[in-house]
Amino acid sequence: MKSVTPIRYLFSARAIQQGALLLGCLALGASSALAADFQYTRPAISPEGGSGFEEKPGWSTTSFAVAAANPLATDAGYQVLKAGGSAIDAAIAVQMVLTLVEPQSSGIGGGAFLMLYDGDQVHAYDGREMAPGAVDETLLLDADGQPLDFMTAVESGRSVGVPGTVRMLEMAHEAHGKLPWKDLFEPAIRLATEGFAVSPRLHQSIASTPSLAEDSIAAEFYFDADGQPLAEGTMLKNPALAEILTRISEDGSSALHTGDIASELVARVQQHPEMPGELSLEDLAGYTAVEREPLCNDWLEYEVCGFPPPSSGHLTVMQILGMMAERPPIETAIHEGIPTVEWLHPFLEASRLAFADRGRYIGDPDFVEAPGGNWNSMLDPGYLASRAELIGDRSMGSGGAEPGNPGPLMTSWASQPEQPEHGTSHISIVDAEGQAIAMTTTIEQGFGSRIMANGGTGLAGGYLLNNELTDFSFAPTDDEGTPIANRVQPGKRPRSSMSPTLIFDGESGDLVASLGSPGGAAIIHYTAQAMDGMLNRDLNAQEALNLPHAITLGDTVYLEEERFPEATFRDLQGLGHEVEPRELTSGLQALRVTEDGFFGGADPRREGIVLGD
Structure with a gap:
């Protein structure tokens, strides 16, 4: 388990950047009593609109921060x-x-x-x-x-x-x-x-x-x-x-x-x-709740710690980002706040490949053996490099992404059919x-x-x-009778896409960020894109959360409606992608450590805010 140097922050006056829309969202008279004497003071708060896209400023704090929906x-x-x-x-x-x-x-x-x-x-x-x-x-x-x-x-x-x-x-x-x-x-x-x-x-x-x-x-x-x-x-x-x-x-x-x-x-x-x-x-x-061994993996100059199975989130996020890292650098990933086709195409193709592995291998570890006996086999650099080589100039399309072979299995699993989350x-x-x-x-x-x-x-x-x-997979087996890893069994925990993530500096071990999102299977795309934006594209936490979304679970590509120009649809279709607009309501929250404390972002598609001192 990771062991790093503790981080200490000086307690100082509250310093929150916010627009006029959020002024009424601050707590009134919050208690500063000792911990044993905590008393809650009801705030004057009116959540902002719950649909569409509403600009948020991002928030700076110096001592602590909390982001919620x-x-x-x-x-x-x-x-x-x-x-x-x-x-x-x-x-x-x-x-x-x-x-x-x-x-x-x-x-x-x-x-x-x-x-x-x-x-x-x-x-x-x-x-x-x-x-x-x-x-x-x-x-x-x-x-x-x-x-x-x-x-x-x-x-x-x-x-x-x-x-x-x-x-x-x-x-x-x-x-x-x-x-x-x-x-x-x-x-x-x-x-x-x-x-x-x-x-x-x-x-x-x-x-x-x-x-x-x-x-x-x-x-x-x-x-x-x-x-x-x-x-x-x-x-x-x-x-x-x-x-x-x-x-x-x-x-x-x-x-x-x-x-x-x-x-x-x-x-x-x-x-x-x-x-x-x-x-x-x-x-x-x-x-019984369970304390599991977290998965902590290198990416760029960071160490990313996420949840192991029964969550598929961390493994799939890191497969996507790992495959992207194995490819040549992208000259222009974001233009005027919009992901470019130069970035979107390999991101979507890496998603297809990662979701193919997800559907074949991941389930409750008390019931499902990891490939090669270790979930990190799915994130081995050599394996990800071989998977990245499958990403070509044109989309592999629906059904074109097959599971890889990250390691030998004790039992052969069938791939789970796609179903809603x-x-x-x-x-x-x-x-x-x-x-x-x-x-x-x-x-x-x-x-x-x-x-x-x-x-x-x-x-x-x-x-x-x-x-x-x-x-769980509704069907317990495929047409040939091969069992599906995520089938229903008594006492089993269903596979999840939830991706709560803590990120550390790979050299010093210092905390860098905390983030995650709701959104069913699209949690994986939302979290991966936010990480890439914050840590690879020099965006602050709020700017990264503002980025328009693009997802695929293996077939159709969905672009967040009214957030992309027509040229993006046209160019992706020209590369062989089947593309449709869709409301993609993430609920990302992110806190990034800064020289002065923290900068936090809350998803503009939901009602959340960040508060702190």
Whole structure:
């Protein structure tokens, strides 16, 4: 595991660059009390628009910084850091507020991957959801043995995995926290009790998910008396969540995984009216978060540390960037804020090759053997160089990218067919003592399984349950009967694309950056492009996050709509790419260490901001 020199920053006055739009997003009267006396002060915050592209200035801070997907959540983390809390303390406060204000993306009913640098070592905490013990490989098949329709599976009890976020945060807090666990829930409990204004993004998410109204608890909570989505600005209280979080704050993760709250969660899954699931009380009580060995790999003059399988994120990001690094330097990668075709073509071709390997080899390491017995075989420089040689002047097109052979396998796997992936939120934090985190957290689809649980409180509201089991391959084998690495198995964690990333100077070992994004499988492209922009193209964190997106999962190329000139479409098509415009709503957060402290960026496509002193 990586060991580097601790980083120390002087605590100084708050210094945040911001535009007039964000002036109302600062905390008012945040406590500067000692850690043991943390008291949350409700801020005056109105999140900006939740769709389209809205310019953000980037933020400079000198001592610490927190970046998250909603201003209320960012502010909760800021107040924890201001009171002397650690980065993991702040992350817990941020996550609990996100459960309330961004319920469509993450929460206590889901899972997360956490990368944590303690000033000496890098740690990787796995809170990924897990398949119930009673499922088998037919979980996502219909009565005729064919894969279920994707959304039919999502909106059912079958899609719900055993949640792991709270157990994982508890494990990390026990090792690296400073403030009492109970105090970190105060912001979310206060906001849930007193109410918060429904943001534009939350309103739009409800409006675009009419099936949410088919769940009785969600219908009563997120829709008005006429069955319409709650309007922007509606003051929404969540007394059920306040009660659940209060109990977790007092009794720890056991309050969610055992007892009345767990019983009600299981009932909601097992009593689904159309397609019940197999989740049990034993599954909840037996869930264990795992500390895994992080993957730290050289790239340019940096060491990049990311999450190992069951995440495919780090391996696939680093394959893409590694193949790009093996090719001749690109003379002009960005022109007037737009990636050039000279850069886009090899990036997209490297993505095809990396996703071919991803679909063949990566799965839960407790069930799937790494090629050659080591996941780093997929990032071996010689292997990446051989893969880079496959990138020609024209696109290899749909189906043209085949998996490589990074090392011998104990078992032969079939390639997983492409299927949708969605969801998530990202948090990046660095505290005044140099502890840094990158955490990507999810319930998968918008509003997860569309099943809401209230903990048996009898109160309005609650939290959403994940649909993470649809991240498994629906088909367990290919047409020849060869098993797929990411097939459903009891107790298995589904493959993820989440890519929480910590970057260090390759020579000094000093922290350079923390970043990550939501976006399903496109998380990989978003993170790779942001890294390339920040560390290889001399862009600051905000400029890198502003770059227009381009992705491919192996066939069609999608360019972020209304962000590229027609010439880009035409030139890529001339190279053999099938190209379509699409809304590509990333949710990148990034913190970059500077000579004076930090410069942070928040994705202009979502509601996030950066705060710090």
